[in-house]
Amino acid sequence: MTNEIKSVNGTGIPLMLDDIDTDRIIPARYLRCVTFDGLGDYAFEDDRQQDPRHPFNQSEFRGASVLVAGRNFGCGSSREHAPQSLMRWGIKAVIAESFAEIFFGNCCSLGVAAVTASRDDLDRLAAAVEAAPPLNIVVCLESLTATAGDLSLSVEMPSSAREALVSGEWDYLGQLLSASCAIREHITTVPYLNAFSA
Amino acid sequence: MSDRRNLFNKVWNLHDVRTLPNDQTQLFIGLHLIHEVTSPQAFEILRDRNLKVAYPNQTVATVDHIVPTSDQSRPFQDGLAEKMMSAIERNCDEFGVKLLNLKDGRQGIVHVVGPEQGLTQPGMTIVCGDSHTSTHGAFGAIAIGIGTSNVAQVLATQTMFLSRPKVRRVVVNGNLAPGVYAKDVILYIIQKLGVQGGVGYAYEYAGTTFDAMSMEERMTVCNMSIEGGARCGYINPDEKTVEYLRGRPSVPTGDEFERAAAWWLTLASGDDAEFDDQVVYNAADIEPTVTWGITPAQSVGVSQPLPNVADCDAGEQTLIKEALDFMGLAEGEPVKGTPIDVAFIGSCTNSRMSDLREAARIVEGHKVADSVKAIVVPGSQLVRQQAMQEGLHEVFETAGFEWREAGCSMCLAMNPDKLQGREVCASSSNRNFKGRQGSPTGRTLLMSPAMVAAAAIEGRVADIREFAGATV
Numbered sequence: 001m002t003n004e005i006k007s008v009n010g011t012g013i014p015l016m017l018d019d020i021d022t023d024r025i026i027p028a029r030y031l032r033c034v035t036f037d038g039l040g041d042y043a044f045e046d047d048r049q050q051d052p053r054h055p056f057n058q059s060e061f062r063g064a065s066v067l068v069a070g071r072n073f074g075c076g077s078s079r080e081h082a083p084q085s086l087m088r089w090g091i092k093a094v095i096a097e098s099f100a101e102i103f104f105g106n107c108c109s110l111g112v113a114a115v116t117a118s119r120d121d122l123d124r125l126a127a128a129v130e131a132a133p134p135l136n137i138v139v140c141l142e143s144l145t146a147t148a149g150d151l152s153l154s155v156e157m158p159s160s161a162r163e164a165l166v167s168g169e170w171d172y173l174g175q176l177l178s179a180s181c182a183i184r185e186h187i188t189t190v191p192y193l194n195a196f197s198a
Numbered sequence: 199m200s201d202r203r204n205l206f207n208k209v210w211n212l213h214d215v216r217t218l219p220n221d222q223t224q225l226f227i228g229l230h231l232i233h234e235v236t237s238p239q240a241f242e243i244l245r246d247r248n249l250k251v252a253y254p255n256q257t258v259a260t261v262d263h264i265v266p267t268s269d270q271s272r273p274f275q276d277g278l279a280e281k282m283m284s285a286i287e288r289n290c291d292e293f294g295v296k297l298l299n300l301k302d303g304r305q306g307i308v309h310v311v312g313p314e315q316g317l318t319q320p321g322m323t324i325v326c327g328d329s330h331t332s333t334h335g336a337f338g339a340i341a342i343g344i345g346t347s348n349v350a351q352v353l354a355t356q357t358m359f360l361s362r363p364k365v366r367r368v369v370v371n372g373n374l375a376p377g378v379y380a381k382d383v384i385l386y387i388i389q390k391l392g393v394q395g396g397v398g399y400a401y402e403y404a405g406t407t408f409d410a411m412s413m414e415e416r417m418t419v420c421n422m423s424i425e426g427g428a429r430c431g432y433i434n435p436d437e438k439t440v441e442y443l444r445g446r447p448s449v450p451t452g453d454e455f456e457r458a459a460a461w462w463l464t465l466a467s468g469d470d471a472e473f474d475d476q477v478v479y480n481a482a483d484i485e486p487t488v489t490w491g492i493t494p495a496q497s498v499g500v501s502q503p504l505p506n507v508a509d510c511d512a513g514e515q516t517l518i519k520e521a522l523d524f525m526g527l528a529e530g531e532p533v534k535g536t537p538i539d540v541a542f543i544g545s546c547t548n549s550r551m552s553d554l555r556e557a558a559r560i561v562e563g564h565k566v567a568d569s570v571k572a573i574v575v576p577g578s579q580l581v582r583q584q585a586m587q588e589g590l591h592e593v594f595e596t597a598g599f600e601w602r603e604a605g606c607s608m609c610l611a612m613n614p615d616k617l618q619g620r621e622v623c624a625s626s627s628n629r630n631f632k633g634r635q636g637s638p639t640g641r642t643l644l645m646s647p648a649m650v651a652a653a654a655i656e657g658r659v660a661d662i663r664e665f666a667g668a669t670v
């Protein structure tokens with residue numbers, strides 16, 4: 001089985017708002033569940049109800065897999081339900097000006113490519129997606145570029161996260177487990193697990 | 199030579215199992231707190247992969263997010279909530295994890311219960327599938343919120359991968375004026391540094407203002423670190439930390455306690471400790487603070503007007519307009535006097551004894567305005583019991599507040615406590631996001647519990663410093 005994610009290739013959907021929190025991505029009432037199945041139907045549910053023109057309501061963006069977003073995307077609650085719902089809606093990559101940390105970490109765990117780009121580039125990309133949907137975007141994690149038509153922008157991603165996706169080693173659980181002996185040894189050095197005499 | 203590492207780096211190094219070539223640290227986690235909302239899928243991952251909980255004694259569970267705060271009889275009326283309850287009961291049973299359940303007497307909001315039980319201690323690494331895990335940093339721990347995949351990783355290995363953040367020292371010096379609380383301090387800091395100012399940082403809160411705070415006040419401050427983008431915020435342990443923990447159930451006793459206390463105090467950042475960044479504020483500049491928008495940084499001192507859009511940074515104007523529209527507030531108007539429909543005292547930010555005592559002191563002898571529905575939701579069963587011993591529930595009920603069972607309640611409205619339609623809520627919680635309190639169009643004004651109490655009585659946002667009868 002190979003899980004290498006070297007690039008994401010799909011149509012774009014623009015959402016150039018700042019400080020989009022995870023309560024907006026998936027309202028809390030949809031967290032009353034014991035699996036993540038079905039969450040894709042409720043991505044941005046409340047925003048969509050209040051705004052018929054919300055991009056996630058528009059048929060020309062249906063089937064999109066690259067979300068183009070603003071600053072501090074995914075802030076607030078740690079709920080992994082947020083990237084899970086985006087992923088299950090179809091999103092495979094998010095290009096934003098910046099991400100909140102927990103959201104970014106959750107994307108890494110799920111193999112969703114979360115990359116950043118400059119505001120100017122994002123504004124241009126979003127405008128292009130809006131002008132002529134469906135517009136195909138290729139996010140390449142090897143060259144760290146995003147291209148759409150004749151637009152090409154450079155994107156960034158912390159190297160640890162990028163390498164994990166490109167090499168297919170984003171099953172962090174497997175890697176953590178491989179150190180189980182070191183963990184057992186480490187415990188003997190932690191004062192509060194050794195009656196404060198370690 | 200003195201140790202110039204700050205507390206964060208000392209504690210991090212102590213838990214570093216290994217650092218990978220890509221700079222990710224596999225960090226050992228001393229305490230893992232879990233609750234019913236972000237854990238069921240994690241246990242499913244363990245089942246799928248045929249894994250056990252590696253160190254079950256390092257994990258403690260409670261239930262808080264979905265529990266009803268009025269009728270708690272089982273099965274819950276909400277079938278989905280009942281299903282989540284059954285799931286955590288079954289998971290804890292099957293995997294050998296201690297669960298502080300509803301009938302236990304120690305149940306409550308996970309971030310209230312951890313410190314109360316003495317599970318939270320200085321020098322630990324603490325994680326929970328909840329962003330307000332930063333609360334536990336008040337004890338000088340590295341405490342961070344994680345997602346559900348991480349919960350599975352920590353259950354299975356007691357470790358997770360993290361990149362070491364930078365550390366910013368946030369200094370506040372001086373005495374808080376009467377009517378200004380820990381909540382106002384952290385709202386002020388977030389207003390100054392912005393909701394993403396802390397991304398990539400841990401915050402060390404230092405200075406005489408924090409030195410003077412009680413442990414409960416320190417928890418209020420650290421709790422909202424994440425609202426400023428910092429995944430972790432902490433305060434150096436001192437004698438108050440030690441005295442708070444002495445005698446708590448999960449804390450050692452006798453000689454072992456003395457050894458623990460001595461070690462805890464060595465962890466504090468020294469006077470010459472190094473930081474990646476520092477900001478300094480003056481307590482005298484902070485007044486009772488109220489949010490008016492849809493992010494916790496959109497706040498003003500209660501005597502101040504809302505911003506004028508044209509005066510704001512060009513890059514902020516869209517967001518400010520979006521917020522004013524959603525809130526139905528006009529630019530340049532005073533925040534004081536904004537009518538409210540609901541008053542909520544509770545949440546992991548402000549639901550502890552000192553919060554309830556202060557709010558009760560304000561409401562005593564007054565009546566909640568006719569137009570306002572007011573509820574008090576204690577942070578834990580133990581807080582609730584203590585408050586009732588002190589007769590606080592009678593003070594609240596006489597004034598017209600409802601007195602509820604412990605839980606998260608209207609902080610995120612996953613249980614039956616929800617705003618209706620466009621109701622405006624004066625809330626002691628931590629998030630004013632669109633729809634946060636259960637109605638997609640509901641509106642939240644964050645403030646201290648004392649300010650919520652005053653707003654409940656006046657029926658509108660009031661300045662606690664002018665509030666009739668309150669000697670602040």
Ligand code: SF4
Pocket residue numbers: 262263307308309328330545546547605606609610627628
């Ligand atoms: S009280 Fe609110 S913020 Fe705190 S844990 Fe519960 S839902 Fe989260």
